[in-house]
Amino acid sequence: MFRSYTCGELRSANINEEVTLAGWIQKSRDKGFMIWVDLRDRYGITQLIFDEERTPKDVFNQAKELGREYVVQIKGTVIERESKNNNIPTGEIEVLVSDIKVLNEADTPPFTIEDQTDGGEDLRMKYRYLDIRRNPVKNKLIFRHQVAMQVRNYLSNEGFIEVETPYLIKSTPEGARDFVVPSRMNVGQFYALPQSPQTFKQLLMVGGMDKYFQIVKCFRDEDLRADRQPEFTQIDCEMAFVEQEDILTIFEGLTRYILKEVKGVELAQFPRMTYADAMRKYGNDKPDIRFGMEFGELNSVAQHKDFNVFNTAELVVGIAVPGGASYTRKEIDKLIDWVKRPQVGAKGMVYVKCNEDGTFKSSVDKFYDQEDLAKWAEATGAKAGDLICVLSGNINETRAQLSALRMELAERLGLRNPEEFAPLWVVDFPLLEWDADTERYHAMHHPFTSPKLEDVELLNSNPGEARANAYDLVLNGNEIGGGSIRIFDQELQSKMFSLLGFTKEEAEAQFGFLMNAFKYGAPPHGGIAFGFDRLVAILGGQETIRDYIAFPKNNAGRDVMIDAPAPIDDDQLKELCLKLDV
Amino acid sequence: MFRSYTCGELRSANINEEVTLAGWIQKSRDKGFMIWVDLRDRYGITQLIFDEERTPKDVFNQAKELGREYVVQIKGTVIERESKNNNIPTGEIEVLVSDIKVLNEADTPPFTIEDQTDGGEDLRMKYRYLDIRRNPVKNKLIFRHQVAMQVRNYLSNEGFIEVETPYLIKSTPEGARDFVVPSRMNVGQFYALPQSPQTFKQLLMVGGMDKYFQIVKCFRDEDLRADRQPEFTQIDCEMAFVEQEDILTIFEGLTRYILKEVKGVELAQFPRMTYADAMRKYGNDKPDIRFGMEFGELNSVAQHKDFNVFNTAELVVGIAVPGGASYTRKEIDKLIDWVKRPQVGAKGMVYVKCNEDGTFKSSVDKFYDQEDLAKWAEATGAKAGDLICVLSGNINETRAQLSALRMELAERLGLRNPEEFAPLWVVDFPLLEWDADTERYHAMHHPFTSPKLEDVELLNSNPGEARANAYDLVLNGNEIGGGSIRIFDQELQSKMFSLLGFTKEEAEAQFGFLMNAFKYGAPPHGGIAFGFDRLVAILGGQETIRDYIAFPKNNAGRDVMIDAPAPIDDDQLKELCLKLDV
Structure with a gap:
């Protein structure tokens, strides 16, 4: 037996027991007459103690030579620890070592084997075993x-x-x-x-x-x-x-x-x-x-005023940022820069500060009065102290942009x-999505996905709407x-293939195998x-x-x-x- | 819900319950006024009954059209079965069907879906899903x-x-x-x-x-x-x-x-x-x-007589076949033919019948007397009524041949x-095996396998003997x-590589990666x-x-x-x- 206990097991109940442990040297502190060593394995860390007075001389000398990550086996007696360590489960005890055997030496590892390591991602991957x-x-x-x-x-x-x-x-x-x-x-x-x-x-x-x-x-x-x-x-x-x-x-x-x-x-x-x-x-x-900040669609309350950017947009949509009314002009400008980054792609952002006194201050005060903005606050659920961020444009892109902003702000707000x-x-x-490049429908999930029973008729009239x-x-x-x-159902499957633009032969070539199995009672x-x-x-x-x-x-x-x-x-x-x- | 129970679930405790089942048609028996159908799923088989008098007419007519392996869903009432079937757990009941829906029809399967099928291996593999x-x-x-x-x-x-x-x-x-x-x-x-x-x-x-x-x-x-x-x-x-x-x-x-x-x-x-x-x-x-028939080595008792085949053999070895003394001459000849097949490769077989009266009758009576043969019986553990089969030749081949014979006989004897x-x-x-073709040692398990501590010295003196x-x-x-x-241990590993005929460079190229990891404390x-x-x-x-x-x-x-x-x-x-x- 290489060990009688693991390095995570010993407690004060084990005091006075003779034990054998094996593991890696995590670190050692040499005070001259006394050496403390942390011995580590998968299960934990146990403190070893080598004492000039109580440890055999050759063992004590060996302990002086131990390097980090050496693999050792020790025998010793469990004793009560003078200064207990409540941070680790074995912190009540230490093992007074009477014998040690170095099972394997170790080169200095390329990074420290600590919870917070000094090793970068690349180095850690190269030495993944460490x-x-x-x-x-x-x-x-x-x-x-x-x-x-x-x-x-x-x-x-x-x-x-x-x-x-x-x-x-x-x-x-x-x-x-x-x-x-x-x-x-x-x-x-x-x-x-x-x-x-x-x-x-x-x-x-x-x-x-x-x-x-x-x-x-x-x-x-x-x-x-x-x-x-x-x-x-x-x-x-x-x-x-x-x-x-x-x-x-x-x-x-x-x-x-x-x-x-x-x-x-x-x-x-x-x-x-x-x-x-x-x-x-x-x-x-x-x-x-995990957090709110639901979209408020503003088309009905923000369009048909004199603000052309919104009037020509397919969608005007905003979110309320909790506590955002206190953002400085500089902070808001940074937020506008953020949504205009190529990865997000918005053209700009309109904002409304919902002041604590119930008034509103927006970047489009020229076009909208307090009553208008109150409707925006209602639609986005904004409260006094919030900031409303509004994006506009075509539906899909604008939603994606505002979603990105929502996630970013939630992250910053710790939500x-x-x-x-x-x-x-x-x-x-949706069952299908239209691909503008190839001008055909693609299966959103895969070609075997069933439409909703009540939407089967739509496959004839308006396939893009089928769920x-x-x-x-x-x-x-x-x-x-x-x-x-x-x-x-084989008939429905055939219809699906034809919607996806497959000829009968193509469908047969690509999916015939599974379709054949389906003939025998699916x-x-x-x-x-x-x-x-x-x-x-x-x-x-x-x-x-x-x-x-x-x-x-x-x-x-x-x-x-x-x-x-x-x-x-x-x-x-x-x-x-x-x-x-x- | 497609089903309220599986096809393996219903018992007499469920009698009078309205249930919904779904599964495959295993088989149906149409008696004209009454149709019995076995409905199968992963969990078992439930008998359905369609009765001209008690089942709605359209459902009854549908039942007449059901083919094997159709997938159906039925509703009905659990009733007590007239002639119970104790072979299946649902054998106490049957379901009187009130409604049926064919979920999918099925082509006739290429082989019968029965415990004993008529499908050959190839067909079964092609239609593995069936x-x-x-x-x-x-x-x-x-x-x-x-x-x-x-x-x-x-x-x-x-x-x-x-x-x-x-x-x-x-x-x-x-x-x-x-x-x-x-x-x-x-x-x-x-x-x-x-x-x-x-x-x-x-x-x-x-x-x-x-x-x-x-x-x-x-x-x-x-x-x-x-x-x-x-x-x-x-x-x-x-x-x-x-x-x-x-x-x-x-x-x-x-x-x-x-x-x-x-x-x-x-x-x-x-x-x-x-x-x-x-x-x-x-x-x-x-x-x-699971059975005995241990080898008895006969060199000491069968060599140095006048039988040259044995005298020149490296190994003479036999097994006792329980009850084999009753084999006819023809049966024994067949056994000899069996060991001479190229897959086994023996040149011949000597046999000894251990008669019930304590005497022996062998195919080499010319060379061995009763006392000799009694020693063979002792060595092979043969009892009265057994047959001793003896092979000879070089050690490895002879052992393999007799092992094949031992397994074959045990199979025949139902052991x-x-x-x-x-x-x-x-x-x-053994740690190593000698390969005569390449004239070098190969690792019997793999090159990282450790020799026994007490055999490490043999790596220098007689590597083939190291365990x-x-x-x-x-x-x-x-x-x-x-x-x-x-x-x-890196030193031992190097020695192992050199025994296996690797240069340092070859070992490095092939195993350097793992060896490198071992440097950091294995x-x-x-x-x-x-x-x-x-x-x-x-x-x-x-x-x-x-x-x-x-x-x-x-x-x-x-x-x-x-x-x-x-x-x-x-x-x-x-x-x-x-x-x-x-």
């Missing part, structure tokens, strides 16, 4: 494990079966780019890595599996934006003989269960909002509802408390899950998938996923620790019958 | 899920953290062939899919994760033998600050726990056997110890009861897990990996893994259901800067 020794990273990985366990417990108890679907599948031309895998045994042919197990989970429903889930890696060869990974983890689920309500119930239950189990947070029933309302009230299909959890179902997504049985679960302004009820079914990396990060109170992934890749898709991808041997290429064509 | 509707396949997938859940519960309770390691890693020239994944963003470079997370789990130990596990897909581009898959699942584990004994204890516990939880089988402490003993007693490093579980630790594997801290867990003659304590560590597909199959009482995999590939590495791998678009190749070179 980064993982640090509590903040280690604890995030342990937290991820705990969330995964709870997800599995809940779904398994609900009768879901975790089925492993294959990783070596077939490339499909739709959607994002696939990673492909050349086959040596089938020369000139390729597997593809799954972007999601969508097809397979629907086949499992055809196969009568009834309730399926899987925590599964998915792969997308996209140009990486910040905080995207080429391989990511999904909680993938599908159910048969269900309607939308069944799915919302189960997965609301899952989310509530996880929050209870891993955060101790009890959530009330999740509010629901239509896509249309979310866009109208928050300019965003994944609104953060986005990471330990508060505000879930929201967004429902009734889908599609839903997203939003948590604190992040989409953490999304899914839909699938079409299981049950009504639907599902949902959660982005697991993001879910865990948000539960952990963070918005970046990278530290919740043990060995992440950088924005160029590289693993800088193992230096992958990398060139391969000519022989390997030859065996695959491939040539580089750079 | 095959999964059959109980034997469905139940195996559910069983797999249950085993996975128990594995996670046990390991998580023992303090192990499941950490997801990356799938897009780097190709290494050692071992089996990697599947590679061309990178579009890093032109001319490739990721590789992991053959196992070996490097990453060792890095997690360097990172202080202490106890790691993962149920994880692994990939090997090998020419497929029967019952091998290019992607397979492993329970991968690693622990720090442990010795071999700690690992055996934990994973013996895991195996015992699973058997208890999923099979209700309580196992005693697992026996242990050295590799040398396993080879000597069973000619095999994964002996099936390999799939519901009996006989685990065995095989320990003290490793390596162990396999064998269950019913199958290796279900294997692992080792790793080297964590703890003593070791681990094990279980083949999950095989484990589940054996627990399920089967020896083929394919039905325990939802969507397996065939022996050519093809998924015949989705027809993968497949050619990809020229555009895709171009983006990857690759050309086919067929």
Whole structure:
């Protein structure tokens, strides 16, 4: 046995026990006649003491030579600590060392193994195995494990079966780019890595599996934006003989269960909002509802005056910023600069200060009187002391701009408390979205998503207005899950394909395989998938996923620790019958 | 709600209830005035009854048109069944149908959806989604899920953290062939899919994760033998600050726990056997110890007589076949033919019948008298009524041949009861094996496997004799897990590399990355990996893994259901800067 206890275990109840510990040297303080050493492992830190008078001389001398991150095994007696440390669970005791064995020496690490490290992001990624020794990273990985366990417990108890679907599948031309895998045994042919197990989970429903889930890696060869990974983890689920309500119930239950189990947070029933309302009230299909600042549409009260900018705009819309009336002119100018940044793209911003005395002071006083502005305050819910920020232009762009401003201000005002959890179902997504470039409809979710029963007629008359049985679960302004009820009627599916601009032959070529399976008795079914990396990060109170992934890749898709991808041997290429064509 | 109950739920307590069920038509019996229909879902079968007198006419007529595998939803009243069926849990009741809705029609399936199907292997694989509707396949997938859940519960309770390691890693020239994944963003470079997370789990130990596990897909581009898959699942584990004994204890516990939880089988402490003993007693490093038939070495009692075949053999070895004395001459000749098949490769077989009267009759009576043969019986443990089969030749080949014969006879004698579980630790594997072709040593487990402390000196004097801290867990003659304590001392590791014939530069190029990590304080560590597909199959009482995999590939590495791998678009190749070179 290498140890009789871990470094997080000993308490005053263990005083006088002879113990064996093993771990890494966190730090040592050498006072000449006395040396204190912090010994660390995954479970905690225990203070060791080497005393010139009580420790054998050779052991004492060895202790003088210990470097940071040395791996040692010690034997000693648990004693009461003179100056107790209430910050750590082992702070009541220390171990008077009688014997020490250096199991491995260590070079000086490239950054300090402390909660607050001096290592930059790049260095930490290159030496990720050292980064993982640090509590903040280690604890995030342990937290991820705990969330995964709870997800599995809940779904398994609900009768879901975790089925492993294959990783070596077939490339499909739709959607994002696939990673492909050349086959040596089938020369000139390729597997593809799954972007999601969508097809397979629907086949499992055809196969009568009834309730399926899987925590599964998915792969997308996209140009990486910040905080995207080429391989990511999904909680993938599908159910048969269900309607939308069944799915919302189960997965609301899952989310509530996880929050209870891993955060101790009890959530009330999740509010629901239509896509249309979310866009109208928050300019965003994944609104953060931890705070208000709902949009007030001002067309009816701000147009038809002499202010041409508003009169020609498709939408005039504002939000009330709590306490914003006290902003200085300079602060407001900075805010205007902020919305005019290319990343936001507004042309300008109108503001109204709602003074404490009930009067208003706006940047458009020339065009609007106090009575007009009072109506603006009413529409945006602004109170005395608030600042109303108003943007205008075409609907989609203006909403997106005001949404960005809303989030930015909430961040500045400290309204986005990471330990508060505000879930929201967004429902009734549009079935289709019009793509101006290709002049055709695209499926907003995917081509198998079912329209709402009452909107099926719209597919003939006004397809763009048809709503889908599609839903997203939003948590604190992040989409953490999304899914839909699938079409299981062949006629409706054909109509959908033709709306999406597929000829019968194209539909057959791309989706024939699944359609063929559907001929043998497909049950009504639907599902949902959660982005697991993001879910865990948000539960952990963070918005970046990278530290919740043990060995992440950088924005160029590289693993800088193992230096992958990398060139391969000519022989390997030859065996695959491939040539580089750079 | 599509259903108020599943098809496996209703009991006599539900009689008189109005219920809604949904599922597939298993079969229907039309007696003219009365139609019985079996409705099936994942949970069971419920009998529906349509009665000309009690069922609405239109519903009755619809019932006449129902085809096999139609998907329907019915409403009706639970009534007591006249002729109860004790074979199914719902056999006390039936549902008198008042309304029916055909949710989906179905083409006639290409094989019958019955426990005993008329579909051959190929057809079943092509229509795997229909095959999964059959109980034997469905139940195996559910069983797999249950085993996975128990594995996670046990390991998580023992303090192990499941950490997801990356799938897009780097190709290494050692071992089996990697599947590679061309990178579009890093032109001319490739990721590789992991053959196992070996490097990453060792890095997690360097990172202080202490106890790691993962149920994880692994990939090997090998020419497929029967019952091998290019992607397979492993329970991968690693622990720090442990010795071999700690690992055996934990994973013996895991195996015992699973058997208890999923099979209700309580196992005693697992026996242990050295590799040398396993080879000597069973000619095999994964002996099936559900039955005896241990080898008896006969060199001392069979050599130095006039029988030259034995005198010139390196090994003369026999087994006692229970009751084999009653075999006819013809049966014995067939057995001799069997061992002479090229797959076994023996040149011949000597036999001794141990007659009930205590006398012996052998095929070599010319050379051996009764007293000689009595010694053979003693050495092989043969009793009156047994048959002793004796092979001879060089040690390794002869052992392998006799092992094959032992397994074949046990199979014929019904000694390999799939519901009996006989685990065995095989320990003290050789560290190195000599490869006559390349005239160098290979690592029997892998180059990081630690030699036994007491055998370290042998690395200088007689490396082939050094034993490793390596162990396999064998269950019913199958290796279900294997692992080792790793080297964590840099000097010992260098010696190991040089024994394996690596120059310092080669070792650096191939393993430098992990060795570099080891410089920063590597703890003593070791681990094990279980083949999950095989484990589940054996627990399920089967020896083929394919039905325990939802969507397996065939022996050519093809998924015949989705027809993968497949050619990809020229555009895709171009983006990857690759050309086919067929």
